[in-house]
Structures are given as structure tokens and as C-alpha cells.
């Protein structure tokens with residue numbers, strides 16, 4: 001066996017997703033309607049298919065993965081895990097570093113792990129169209145690919161700044177047959193309202209969500225699809241951690257610490273939750289979410305019920321939030337610019353079962369370039385956050401002489417993000433700490449929930 005690359009067989013692709021709810025100390029807090037009552041399944045059925053809603057609310061530990069979905073997973077799963085020996089040497093650390101690489105998927109990131117089952121379950125209930133939003137374009141391409149696999153039309157509202165900055169992500173979606181519009185558009189009330197207030201509105205993830213949800217709610221043949229945050233999305237991503245555990249078993253090792261970058265939380269959840277099951281069973285393992293200092297929802301946000309979008313169309317979810325009207329600074333990790341986080345991740349963070357660190361932008365690119373020069377793979381700017389956090393720990397081990405085993409998920413490749421690397425090389429990137437005052441200000445605009 002290679003001492004660099006840990007491969008599994010096709011038969012090792014999980015047959016079930018792992019539902020962390022079964023191992024949580026307290027049941028998850030339900031999404032609420034603005035009147036303070038839990039949202040009813042009927043309300044959610046307007047935009048989500050029944051099987052996904054069942055998963056959303058399930059307390060079952062194991063949820064079967066349909067064979068049709070496993071067939072498509074087989075195209076890139078199991079994904080490889082690597083021992084980063086060259087990076088270890090470069091850092092001079094006694095720590096062992098492993099990473100799993102999700103960039104081998106058709107769309108280049110972990111997001112297809114959920115876009116494929118989402119398209120499948122929508123198809124199953126007779127839905128023929130899906131709407132969604134995309135920031136940097138990773139989710140849009142993933143759902144475009146999945147829609148194509150199951151013969152479902154896909155319409156993507158792409159945040160306008162990204163639409164202009166990332167034309168090749170748009171071409172990718174169009175290659176897989178999706179329609180792509182720069183959000184805000186004049187096709188929805190949410191978009192028209194935003195444009196009336198500011199014709200040059202650059203768009204945001206929250207606003208694009210409003211547009212996609214509005215359209216899905218207004219058409220019977222159309223559902224909405226979300227690339228992160230929700231319980232069923234976190235669930236689908238657990239194939240990452242489940243495979244990783246098998247890979248560690250194969251090399252006879254086990255991580256002391258697990259790192260994953262955290263935008264809406266599904267990548268972190270998918271990587272860390274299967275290890276949390278071991279932790280619940282008494283094993284010692286630290287799980288660390290890495291987020292940008294410019295969008296620090298876990299480390300600086302407030303734990304409160306808030307909307308998932310700008311216009312307040314979504315149910316209220318209890319999460320660490322920077323406020324639903326948060327306008328992100330234009331950082332280059334587009335996939336990490338969400339104002340909140342998965343309610344599951346937030347509840348576990350609140351209970352002290354997982355940890356979070358915020359890392360500044362320039363240091364993340366520094367880590368990404370160091371990683372690329374050691375290991376060859378050019379990481380997505382989002383993934384660079386996990387690499388930074390992991391390298392920082394490896395350097396602490398160098399100081400202390402500890403021989404920890406560190407593991408991170410490399411959520412995607414950066415081949416469509418080279419313009420951001422260019423800016424880094426040109427010294428044009430800036431660090432931006434999201435100010436405490438802005439968090440306090442956003443608190444005032446949190447939705448008031450009827451008692």
C-alpha cells in the first residue's frame with residue numbers, strides 16, 4: 001500500500017448517511033414561523049419534496065442512500081485521502097497531517113454529494129424544475145450537474161458580483177444545461193425591490209436565496225434547492241467523514257483533531273459529524289470549524305433565531321448569525337460569505353462539542369500556496385481556511401514537540417479561482433475583521449418572535 005494515498009473500493013461507498021441528531025445531547029431546536037410556532041411540514045412542502053423534509057426532521061441514526069444516488073456517487077467516490085508528507089517536511093512538524101480530497105468530483109467540490117440526492121428526491125415526487133442561488137458558483141455548478149443527471153431543469157440566481165467575476169463558473173452551469181441569471185434580477189419581487197433601492201446592488205447570497213425561494217413558492221412544478229445549512233444537506237455530506245473513518249482504519253491511525261472550513265456548515269458537518277459519533281461514544285477527538293475573520297458567524301455572531309435570507313421568506317432558524325441583512329465584504333472565499341450557519345453545527349458549538357476559529361484572508365492564501373507547493377493540488381480559497389487552521393496546529397506541535405494526528409477536508413480545487421490567487425500574488429488582498437459594533441447593530445434588526 002502506498003504510504004501517501006489511501007484509497008477505498010467502490011463497495012466502501014457508504015450505504016447510509018449518518019444523522020448526528022441521534023447522538024446529540026438535546027434534540028435540535030425547530031425552525032419557527034414568524035408567529036413563534038414551529039413551521040409545519042405543509043408550509044415546507046411548497047418548496048421541498050417530502051422525502052427531503054422527512055430527512056430534515058428525522059431522528060434516525062442511519063438513513064439509506066438510494067442505489068440510484070450511489071451509482072452516480074461512484075463516478076468520483078470514494079474520494080482519496082492523502083498523508084501530506086511533503087507538507088509535514090516543509091513545516092518541520094512532528095505532527096502527522098492527512099487530508100481528504102473532494103475536488104475530484106465533476107463540479108470540483110464536495111457540493112455534489114448533496115446536489116445529486118436532492119435532484120433525485122425531487123424527481124421522485126414529480127418535480128421538473130429546481131431553482132437555487134449561487135455565490136461563487138460552486139453550488140450552482142453542482143446542482144446544474146445533478147439536474148442534468150436526472151433530467152430536471154435548473155434555474156440559478158447567481159450573485160451579481162460573482163456573475164461578472166466568475167464567467168467560467170457560469171459557462172460550466174450552462175454546459176450542464178442550467179439557466180443562469182445575475183441576481184438581483186427584475187423577475188422577482190425581492191429582486192425588483194432591491195433594484196429599486198439601489199440599481200447597482202451587487203447582490204448577496206441572502207438576496208439570491210429570496211429570489212429563488214420566491215419563484216419556487218409560486219410554481220407547482222418547481223422546488224427550491226439549498227446547497228448548505230439545512231439538516232438534510234449536512235446529512236448527505238456525511239459520506240465524507242464516513243469514508244475518512246474507513247481510510248483511517250485502513251492505515252491504523254485516528255485523528256486527534258479534524259478541521260474543515262465552514263460557510264453554511266455542510267462541509268464541516270459532513271467531515272466532522274461521523275467523528276462526533278465516536279466522541280459521543282467516549283473517544284477523544286477535537287472538531288474545529290474554520291471560518292473567515294471577515295464573516296465570523298460562529299466566533300462573533302449571536303445565537304438567536306434569524307431568517308436564512310435577506311427578505312425574510314425563509315423560516316426562522318436558531319443559529320449564530322451576523323444578521324440576515326449582513327452585506328459581506330468582498331472577500332475571495334465566496335463560499336464562506338453566509339451570515340449564519342447550519343442550526344445543527346450551531347447547537348453543537350453552543351454545547352461545546354465542537355470548536356471554531358476565525359482566520360484572516362491573506363494568511364489563508366499563504367497557507368493555500370504553501371500547500372500547493374508541497375502537495376501539488378491548488379485548493380479553493382474556501383478550503384484554504386481549513387488548511388490555515390491545520391497548519392497553525394502543526395506549527396504549535398513543532399513548538400511543543402507533540403506528535404498529533406491532524407486531518408482536514410480539502411473541500412474543492414481552486415482552478416476557477418486563479419484571479420483571487422493573482423490578487424494575492426499582486427499584494428492586493430486586504431484583511432478585514434468584522435467589527436463587533438456591526439454585530440451589535442445587526443442584533444437590533446433580528447426578527448421579533450411572538451412569545
Ligand SMILES: *Cc1c(COP(=O)(O)O)cnc(C)c1O
Nearest residue numbers: 138228263264265266267335412
Ligand atoms: C461552498 C464551499 C464551501 C463552504 O461550504 P459549506 O458547506 O456551506 O460550509 C467550502 N469549500 C468549497 C470548495 C465550497 O465550494
